[in-house]
Amino acid sequence: MDLKSSKPSPVLTDPALMDKSRLGIRGLLPCTQGGPSFSTSVLAIPKRRPVKLDDVRSNGWLDAMKASSPPRKKSMKSVNLEVVSDDSSETAYRSWMIKYPSALGSFDKIMSRAKNSRIVIFLDYDGTLSPIVDDPDRAFMSADMRLAVRNVAKHFPTAIISGRSRDKVYELVGLTELYYAGSHGMDIMFPDSGSQSINHTSVTKSTDQSKEVNLFQPASEFLPMIDEVFRTLVENTKDIKGAKVENHKFCTSVHYRNVAEKSWPIIAQRVHDVLNNYPRLRLTHGRKVLEVRPVIDWDKGKAVEFLLESLGLGDKNDLLPIYIGDDRTDEDAFKVLREGSRGYGIIVSTVPKESKAFFSLRDTSEVKDFLEALVKMKEQKDPKKI
Numbered sequence: 001m002d003l004k005s006s007k008p009s010p011v012l013t014d015p016a017l018m019d020k021s022r023l024g025i026r027g028l029l030p031c032t033q034g035g036p037s038f039s040t041s042v043l044a045i046p047k048r049r050p051v052k053l054d055d056v057r058s059n060g061w062l063d064a065m066k067a068s069s070p071p072r073k074k075s076m077k078s079v080n081l082e083v084v085s086d087d088s089s090e091t092a093y094r095s096w097m098i099k100y101p102s103a104l105g106s107f108d109k110i111m112s113r114a115k116n117s118r119i120v121i122f123l124d125y126d127g128t129l130s131p132i133v134d135d136p137d138r139a140f141m142s143a144d145m146r147l148a149v150r151n152v153a154k155h156f157p158t159a160i161i162s163g164r165s166r167d168k169v170y171e172l173v174g175l176t177e178l179y180y181a182g183s184h185g186m187d188i189m190f191p192d193s194g195s196q197s198i199n200h201t202s203v204t205k206s207t208d209q210s211k212e213v214n215l216f217q218p219a220s221e222f223l224p225m226i227d228e229v230f231r232t233l234v235e236n237t238k239d240i241k242g243a244k245v246e247n248h249k250f251c252t253s254v255h256y257r258n259v260a261e262k263s264w265p266i267i268a269q270r271v272h273d274v275l276n277n278y279p280r281l282r283l284t285h286g287r288k289v290l291e292v293r294p295v296i297d298w299d300k301g302k303a304v305e306f307l308l309e310s311l312g313l314g315d316k317n318d319l320l321p322i323y324i325g326d327d328r329t330d331e332d333a334f335k336v337l338r339e340g341s342r343g344y345g346i347i348v349s350t351v352p353k354e355s356k357a358f359f360s361l362r363d364t365s366e367v368k369d370f371l372e373a374l375v376k377m378k379e380q381k382d383p384k385k386i
């Protein structure tokens with residue numbers, strides 16, 4: 001990615017992204033060539049259409065929704081946590097770990113690769129730093145986790161790349177030592193230093209706590225459209241018990257975690273019908289959440305590349321980026337690191353799942369252990385810098 005030349009916003013160019021069946025969106029139209037611009041006529045308020053459940057059944061949305069998060073087989077004391085634990089699932093997990101070994105068990109191996117390299121840490125938020133809970137507004141990270149992240153950031157450049165809005169994830173994490181990317185990487189704040197060479201049309205200057213910072217917002221033209229769709233989705237799902245819609249500025253999420261499974265086809269169809277009126281938006285699936293985002297060629301993988309470049313690390317060979325995440329959207333980042341063996345993806349999962357990651361961690365508690373191990377290793381190696 002050449003960030004040094006002035007470029008228009010990243011419009012959809014990847015033919016795979018135009019594959020309607022993969023996106024599960026009927027009627028997806030190609031973008032215009034010149035970037036994600038739209039006129040106010042495109043923003044016309046969509047009308048609620050009659051429910052035709054065949055749409056969401058035939059396009060695979062429902063299957064994807066059912067597969068989107070591990071089932072709860074056995075509840076523990078903390079009933080809000082997703083837990084899967086019985087003998088057969090443990091056996092399946094152990095054999096899955098042959099392909100995705102534990103990052104804790106492989107710590108020495110990872111460190112030997114990092115010997116002459118600078119480690120850069122990328123972290124997802126939900127399911128990685130905070131456990132998955134029923135209420136997205138209560139997805140807090142523990143004090144121990146916050147300390148571990150703060151210590152990691154003292155020693156290694158560290159960024160959080162979340163599907164939430166940048167403001168929201170900053171509010172939840174509360175650490176100034178990190179770099180933050182919200183809306184699946186469509187809203188990146190990066191420091192003024194080290195980024196002088198970046199001349200990109202989607203970069204604007206801003207101030208944050210009286211410091212001059214840069215903002216990279218490749219989907220900024222979609223802001224009114226996302227806001228409108230958010231309001232429409234709130235209105236069109238308000239009668240579905242348990243449905244929750246979140247506005248993440250450059251994308252919006254429709255949660256169905258607390259919706260009875262019998263109503264999943266209804267919520268899916270409502271989202272589908274709204275999207276039918278917005279051909280320049282697409283749908284991706286997260287953990288019991290339908291995520292609506294602009295059809296631009298940008299994802300968490302691109303955000304990793306952008307952050308490395310903006311931190312002045314893009315052309316360094318002695319670099320070991322490590323990305324820890326749990327969700328499908330993190331796969332784009334795992335893929336970028338796997339390609340050309342640039343670094344390591346670590347998938348956080350209690351159940352076996354196919355991934356582009358190299359290693360695995362079982363849950364947020366293991367993520368914390370891994371971060372603490374990184375800090376310990378660094379402090380033993382270089383005690384003067386503590």
Ligand SMILES: O=P(O)(O)OC[C@H]1O[C@H](O[C@H]2O[C@H](CO)[C@@H](O)[C@H](O)[C@H]2O)[C@H](O)[C@@H](O)[C@@H]1O
Nearest residue numbers: 125126132133134136139162163253257287289
């Ligand atoms: O990229 P992330 O930081 O992992 O954000 C992805 C989504 O995370 C949140 O939803 C998920 O976590 C919730 C709290 O544990 C849970 O209730 C929900 O079912 C999960 O999908 C967030 O609320 C979403 O908007 C993000 O897109």
